[in-house]
Amino acid sequence: xxxxxxxxxxxxxxxxxxxxxxxxxxxxxxxxxxxxxxxxxxxxxxxxxxxxxxxxxxxxxxxxxxxxxxxxxxxxxxxxxxxxxxxxxxxxxxxxxxxxxxxxxxxxxxxxxxxxxxxxxxxxxxxxxxxxxxxxxxxxxxxxxxxxxxxxxxxxxxxxxxxxxxxxxxxxxxxxxxxxxxxxxxxxxxxxxxxxxxxxxxxxxxxxxxxxxxxxxxxxx
Numbered sequence: 001x002x003x004x005x006x007x008x009x010x011x012x013x014x015x016x017x018x019x020x021x022x023x024x025x026x027x028x029x030x031x032x033x034x035x036x037x038x039x040x041x042x043x044x045x046x047x048x049x050x051x052x053x054x055x056x057x058x059x060x061x062x063x064x065x066x067x068x069x070x071x072x073x074x075x076x077x078x079x080x081x082x083x084x085x086x087x088x089x090x091x092x093x094x095x096x097x098x099x100x101x102x103x104x105x106x107x108x109x110x111x112x113x114x115x116x117x118x119x120x121x122x123x124x125x126x127x128x129x130x131x132x133x134x135x136x137x138x139x140x141x142x143x144x145x146x147x148x149x150x151x152x153x154x155x156x157x158x159x160x161x162x163x164x165x166x167x168x169x170x171x172x173x174x175x176x177x178x179x180x181x182x183x184x185x186x187x188x189x190x191x192x193x194x195x196x197x198x199x200x201x202x203x204x205x206x207x208x209x210x211x212x213x214x215x216x217x218x219x220x221x
Contacts, residue, residue, distance in 0.1 A: 026089035028181065029097045033082045036196055039103050041078035041176075042088050043096030044070045046183060053185055064137070065185035067096045067178045075100060075174070096182040102173030105130070105203055106148035107141040108210070109169040109177075110217055115140030118209075118216035119193065125212065130203040132194040133177060136187035141177050142213065148172060148206035155210040166217040170206070 023031070032038045046053045046066035055065035062068075071077065078100045079085055089095060101107050110118065112134065122129060130143035149172030153163040171177060180190045194200065 023181075024089075024093065025095065025097055025181070026086065026093055028179075029085050029089050030082050032097070032099070032179065032196075033080050033085045036201070037080055037104060039078040039080045039100050040085050040179075041074050041098050041100065042070065042092055043068055043074075043098045043178075043182070045092060045094035045096060046185065055185070062185075064178075066094075067098075067182050067184045067190075069098060069176070070095070074098070074176075078103075097179040098176045098182075099179050101171040101175045101177060102146060102149070104146065105143045106146050106206065107133075107143055107171040107175075107177050108148060108152070108206060108213055109139055109141045109171055110213055111167055111220055112138040112140055114167070114213070114216040114220040115142075115193070117219060118142075118212045121212040121216065122209070127208060127212070128200065128202075128204055129194050129209075130200050131192060131196040133180065134191045134193040135178060136184040136190065140193060141171065142209055143203055144206045144209060145203045146172070151206050152210060155207060156214050159211060159214050161214055161218060166214055167220070168210075168213055168217045 029040050033040050044056045044066050047056050053065065054060065055062040056070065057068070115132070119132070132143065133141045149170040152168070152170040156163045156166060156168065178190050180192050183189045
């Protein structure tokens with residue numbers, strides 16, 4: 001698994017790779033706004049309750065503790081201004097870093113096992129990838145150009161699959177991805193399978209990635 005992540009990154013390490021190790025959530029959120037021009041908004045956070053880490057939302061059975069929107073109007077809260085982002089995390093330094101989709105990027109979400117299979121296939125095809133996240137709940141999100149949500153179902157059908165038969169989810173307007181190094185409760189932190197670098201600033205179109213992703217999801221069923 002580590003070899004696969006490293007291989008995916010080796011093809012895209014030209015230029016400066018944004019730091020994360022040792023950085024605060026505030027510094028990382030500001031970096032996303034400054035260097036990638038991504039809109040960012042703060043989510044929930046983890047709190048110690050009776051010696052255990054609980055989500056700030058107060059739900060003891062929260063499915064994504066410390067890693068989901070903290071308010072219903074989160075879409076209007078998101079900002080690409082480094083000054084605004086800095087101010088938001090100053091108010092709550094432990095807040096999750098969340099990135100709205102449907103703006104500067106969409107994301108194609110697949111199970112982790114299918115994602116690694118697809119990454120290996122994409123490397124053989126010499127496809128240019130955008131950033132890819134790996135979450136503790138065993139999902140991978142491949143960043144693509146906005147508009148993927150409208151395209152993906154028909155693209156999947158053309159490949160001979162029924163969209164509902166594959167665990168291939170397109171995240172567009174009204175959705176979000178959880179960004180590294182946000183933590184999912186006690187399950188660990190979100191990681192980059194492919195880091196954002198100057199080499200992958202220009203994102204692929206969904207059409208370029210759907211075939212290997214659909215193939216991997218079909219194998220993974």
